[in-house]
Amino acid sequence: MEIKIYEGYDLEDIIQKAKKELGDDIKILHYEVNKERKWFFFGSKKKYKLFVELPEIEEPVVQFDDILDKIEDIIDKKIQQSIPSVQTPKTPDHIKRSELVESESFSEFTGEALDLINRLLDLDVLPEVAKKIVKEGCGLDIDTNKWDLNTLTSKDALKKGVEKYIKFTGPFDEGKEGLxxxxxxxxxxxxxxxxxxxxxxxxxxxxxxxxxxxxxxxxxxxxxxxxxxxxxxxxxxxxxxxxxxxxxxxxxxxxxxxxxxxxxxxxxxxxxxxxxxxxxxxxxxxxxxxxxxxxxxxxxxxxxxxxxxxxxxxxxxxxxxxxxxxxxxxxxxxxxxxxxxxxxxxxxxxxxxxxxxxxxxxxxxxxxxxxxx
Structure with missing residues (x-):
């Protein structure tokens, strides 16, 4: 408990001063009255000493969980900004797959190549991936000046694209040395x-x-x-x-x-x-x-x-x-x-x-x- 002392010759003035500084709900512990003697005249004057308890200052309770949550949010945002994102090409929602194949996106393909692209799209292969893979098994059709399969089967064409664009590790024990x-x-x-x-x-x-x-x-x-x-x-x-x-x-x-x-x-x-x-x-x-x-x-x-x-x-x-x-x-x-x-x-x-x-x-x-x- 901390105490502050106020002094003066008018008790009411002292109390008002304390309230002004500490608020109306001050807690007065007690007061003392002392008489001051005058030097040149007989008699004395009352001087008051007021003892007031200082209000306790409530220290904010540190909620460590809240602090950690805020720190995690900050770090998450920083990590999100630094992620080397691989964007997923998206098919426009308003275009059906059949319409997509016939759209300008695939206007460079014809015949069996277009059919194979259509099959891949139905399997949720992304449009740009389908184009890239199928084109590896294509040659330029002279009549249409568009890409068409130049392999015996669509499987052969697809395999050529897979071999071109996908890497395979083989079995984990292949070429293994030591542990x-x-x-x-x-x-x-x-x-x-x-x-x-x-x-x-x-x-x-x-x-x-x-x-x-x-x-x-x-x-x-x-x-x-x-x-x-x-x-x-x-x-x-x-x-x-x-x-x-x-x-x-x-x-x-x-x-x-x-x-x-x-x-x-x-x-x-x-x-x-x-x-x-x-x-x-x-x-x-x-x-x-x-x-x-x-x-x-x-x-x-x-x-x-x-x-x-x-x-x-x-x-x-x-x-x-x-x-x-x-x-x-x-x-x-x-x-x-x-x-x-x-x-x-x-x-x-x-x-x-x-x-x-x-x-x-x-x-x-x-x-x-x-x-x-």
Whole structure:
């Protein structure tokens, strides 16, 4: 408690002065009356001393959660501005696909080339991607002075375009020397864990390789248990590491292995902080590992490009692994994403069975998924 003292010869004046300075609700503790003697005359004068309690100043309560939220918003905006965005070409909403094929956008094509473009558009292949891919299998028709297929079949034409514009990694063990670390990242629900163990099963059962699995997913209920069951079936070591130091020490103990496959927690591509946590756990090992982005074929084009944009902010993506091809009737994403982002493709998941339902992606397999055998 702090006290302020007022002095004067009129008590009421002193009280009014205190109220003026401290407000009307002042708390008077007490007052004293002293008599001052006069030097040249007999008698004395009353002098008052007023003791007033100073009001307590309420310090603002610091809400740390609110402060953190504001900081996160600021950082999110900064990150958003720095994302190297891959824009998704869009088809105008008011133009139907059949009208689009006949529009000026495709006026340079004719005959079977135009038919193939139409088929690709129906599979949600982006217009600019369809034009680019099909044109590789075309020659100039003398009669119409337009592009038409110069291959025996539309599949051959499509394959030429795929080989031209899409890069393929081949199997992960191709050309491997020494220990290879592969980390699987991607949004929730795309099947990272299941497909990681499909690949692990292939290496263990068919290639007789030494494989270890490390999971950094300590958030999802049952995730570690599911992975441990898979590992027990394959009789391979399984570890859990939720921070960088633990992950680094675990990897150092596995130097004699052929492969270390790292499973990460699924995070929304809009959640920068959580994706950043994955990067932090991987730590300095990030530079010595191969990063595989797992994306579901049933994603919309806009969503898939956004996933690449967001994850690319934190990781150098080495390849894309497509999942759930069996759950979509319009797999245009198989062309759109690798053509526009120029990121190589590696594997494709064709179902739920472990280890059967996964294949190495090749030009011919993309053609087959798009327009059949």
């Amino acid at each position: 290879k670390i592969i980390t699987f990242i991607g949004p929730t629900g795309v099947g990272k864990t299941t497909n990681l163990f499909k690949i692990a099963s292939h290496f263990v059962i068919n290639k007789k390789m030494k494989v270890a699995v490390i999971s950094t997913d300590t958030f999802k209920v049952g995730a570690t248990q599911q992975a441990r069951i898979y590992a027990n079936i394959l009789n391979i070591p399984f570890y859990s590491a939720s921070e960088s130091k633990k992950l680094k020490s675990t990897v150092s103990e596995l130097e004699g292995y052929d492969f270390i496959l790292i499973d990460t927690v699924g995070r929304s591509h809009y959640d920068y902080w959580r994706i950043g946590e994955i990067k932090e756990i991987l730590g300095e090992l990030t530079d010595s590992m191969e990063i595989v982005l797992t994306i579901s074929c049933n994603f919309k084009n806009e969503d898939s490009f956004e996933v690449v944009n967001r994850y690319s902010t934190f990781f150098n993506i080495d390849s894309i692994l497509f999942t759930k091809i069996d759950e979509t009737s319009k797999p245009g994403l198989l062309l759109n994403l690798p053509v526009e982002t120029k990121i190589p493709v590696s594997y494709i998941s064709t179902g739920q069975r472990v280890p059967e339902d996964i294949k190495v992606l090749k030009p011919q397999s993309i053609v087959t998924y798009l327009i059949g055998d």
